[in-house]
Amino acid sequence: MMQSLQRQMIETELADIVGREYVLTDEADRMIYGVDYFWLPRMLVDRGQIPPLPDMVVLPETVEQVAAIVRLANVYRIPLIPWGGGSGSQGGIMPVYGGVTLDLKRLNRIVNINVQAQTVIAQAGLNGYELECELNRNGLTLPHYPASVHSATLGGYLACRGSGVLSTKYGKAEDMVLSIQLVLPNGDIIRTLPVPNHAAGPGVLQLFIGAEGSYGIITEATMRLESLPQERRFRAFLFGTLSKGLEAGRRMMLERLQPTVIRLYDEPSTIKQVKRILGISVEEGAYMIIGFDGWREMVELQERRALAICQELGANDLGSGPGWEWWNQRYNFYFPPYGLDFPWMFGTMDTVCTFDNIENLYWTKKKTLEATYEAWKLQYIAHFSHWYPWGVMVYDRFIIEEPPQDPQKALALHNEIWNLAVRTSITCGGVLNEHHGVGLKLARLMREQHGSTFQVLEGLKCKLDPHNVLNPGKMGFGPTS
Numbered sequence: 001m002m003q004s005l006q007r008q009m010i011e012t013e014l015a016d017i018v019g020r021e022y023v024l025t026d027e028a029d030r031m032i033y034g035v036d037y038f039w040l041p042r043m044l045v046d047r048g049q050i051p052p053l054p055d056m057v058v059l060p061e062t063v064e065q066v067a068a069i070v071r072l073a074n075v076y077r078i079p080l081i082p083w084g085g086g087s088g089s090q091g092g093i094m095p096v097y098g099g100v101t102l103d104l105k106r107l108n109r110i111v112n113i114n115v116q117a118q119t120v121i122a123q124a125g126l127n128g129y130e131l132e133c134e135l136n137r138n139g140l141t142l143p144h145y146p147a148s149v150h151s152a153t154l155g156g157y158l159a160c161r162g163s164g165v166l167s168t169k170y171g172k173a174e175d176m177v178l179s180i181q182l183v184l185p186n187g188d189i190i191r192t193l194p195v196p197n198h199a200a201g202p203g204v205l206q207l208f209i210g211a212e213g214s215y216g217i218i219t220e221a222t223m224r225l226e227s228l229p230q231e232r233r234f235r236a237f238l239f240g241t242l243s244k245g246l247e248a249g250r251r252m253m254l255e256r257l258q259p260t261v262i263r264l265y266d267e268p269s270t271i272k273q274v275k276r277i278l279g280i281s282v283e284e285g286a287y288m289i290i291g292f293d294g295w296r297e298m299v300e301l302q303e304r305r306a307l308a309i310c311q312e313l314g315a316n317d318l319g320s321g322p323g324w325e326w327w328n329q330r331y332n333f334y335f336p337p338y339g340l341d342f343p344w345m346f347g348t349m350d351t352v353c354t355f356d357n358i359e360n361l362y363w364t365k366k367k368t369l370e371a372t373y374e375a376w377k378l379q380y381i382a383h384f385s386h387w388y389p390w391g392v393m394v395y396d397r398f399i400i401e402e403p404p405q406d407p408q409k410a411l412a413l414h415n416e417i418w419n420l421a422v423r424t425s426i427t428c429g430g431v432l433n434e435h436h437g438v439g440l441k442l443a444r445l446m447r448e449q450h451g452s453t454f455q456v457l458e459g460l461k462c463k464l465d466p467h468n469v470l471n472p473g474k475m476g477f478g479p480t481s
């Protein structure tokens with residue numbers, strides 16, 4: 001935390017850069033910037049405590065202002081924490097060492113929509129939904145549809161390597177980006193090469209994608225777009241077992257049928273969530289939604305083959321009605337009254353692995369967590385929603401309905417569960433996370449995940465940000481020095 005004289009000097013210099021009204025110092029304003037969607041800061045607020053807050057918040061309007069703020073942070077050796085929409089679930093925006101939060105929401109312009117190249121250049125603080133509405137008016141779409149589209153920003157999509165609900169066909173955020181403009185930790189403004197696929201040495205672009213503000217601040221991005229599809233279809237199936245559903249998904253991916261979505265719910269989620277949220281009465285089995293889009297004839301063919309695969313595996317075809325029901329309600333799963341919320345303790349532990357490991361990973365994690373935390377009546381539920389030509393992601397969650405009330409005891413239990421969950425994923429061939437990122441929540445496990453490869457990430461951090469001013473305490477990196 002800053003001393004009051006130092007605070008005043010920094011506030012004056014920041015006001016010089018952006019104007020007095022764009023430097024926030026009131027506690028009520030700063031409070032907002034201490035909480036994202038991570039359970040920890042929300043639990044502290046729930047228990048009447050104040051989470052770590054930034055000393056002040058600055059809202060620049062131009063990339064030059066961002067660069068000047070970064071240079072200032074280096075002069076005073078103060079932490080600088082980028083803020084997009086604050087919808088992250090990993091505590092990535094938490095100012096654990098105090099400092100200045102840099103809110104990017106005024107960098108919200110669409111610079112150019114290029115219809116011929118089917119690309120958009122937009123600033124990083126632009127809200128995802130606003131971007132999508134403008135693209136739709138031009139017959140185009142950025143096919144990244146996270147459930148947080150109304151609050152997340154373009155920069156946040158890229159900073160966390162996010163996945164939208166149609167990622168199975170269109171890829172993750174990192175697959176849609178051609179180029180970025182970025183402010184380095186020393187204040188230099190750089191632009192990566194105009195295209196992502198080349199042989200001009202290693203891909204520098206991808207070093208900054210997923211770095212969650214540790215290597216630089218993304219200020220602008222060029223993204224590839226798609227035309228709005230001529231035809232879109234969804235269909236639902238009920239499989240006798242989860243295993244059969246996983247096999248159907250594997251075959252569809254290996255046969256390259258290009259489904260937009262394969263969403264397979266495990267049995268507990270089928271009975272609880274599908275019934276409760278979609279109102280579809282299912283008593284047993286594993287519920288699956290599949291979708292296709294594009295040219296009608298292609299969609300026809302792809303869907304026909306997918307149907308045959310599902311039938312070969314004994315699935316009950318529930319038709320397109322329940323499929324559309326899911327599409328229309330796809331975001332409701334995450335918001336009141338259906339989303340996970342207090343007083344529960346909960347966490348989404350998404351991981352990804354190759355097809356040969358997925359079933360073992362799911363069952364091992366479920367049995368290990370439910371057995372270890374039997375006294376807390378821990379529930380483990382999952383669905384499988386982002387598929388690749390080599391494997392699949394499991395969006396698995398733990399829920400404890402009656403956690404300890406004491407914040408320290410609650411946090412200790414929470415961290416213990418996370419350690420066991422991530423270590424079990426890694427042992428079974430999975431990785432730390434698939435699309436929510438690392439943030440503060442998983443920072444302590446980064447060295448374990450990467451082993452001696454972590455020296456590559458750490459070496460880059462030391463070289464690019466020797467004083468560790470950018471988002472300290474995240475990604476396994478230490479405090480500002």
Ligand SMILES: Cc1cc2nc3c(=O)[nH]c(=O)nc-3n(C[C@H](O)[C@H](O)[C@H](O)COP(=O)(O)OP(=O)(O)OC[C@H]3O[C@@H](n4cnc5c(N)ncnc54)[C@H](O)[C@@H]3O)c2cc1C
Pocket residue numbers: 036037081082083084085086087088089091092093104124125145146147148151152153154155156157158159160161162163164165211212213214216217218219334335435436437439471474
């Ligand atoms: C209800 C709900 C549903 C969600 N569903 C999805 C989903 O379907 N798919 C998905 O991928 N995620 C989902 N998320 C998680 C979250 O919305 C994403 O991680 C999103 O990409 C974060 O964007 P943001 O702009 O809110 O970033 P923030 O939360 O503001 O920041 C996240 C991290 O990125 C850094 N950062 C932000 N902007 C920049 C920048 N311009 N340059 C450098 N670093 C930056 C921050 O410092 C922080 O470390 C969901 C969250 C909620 C609350």
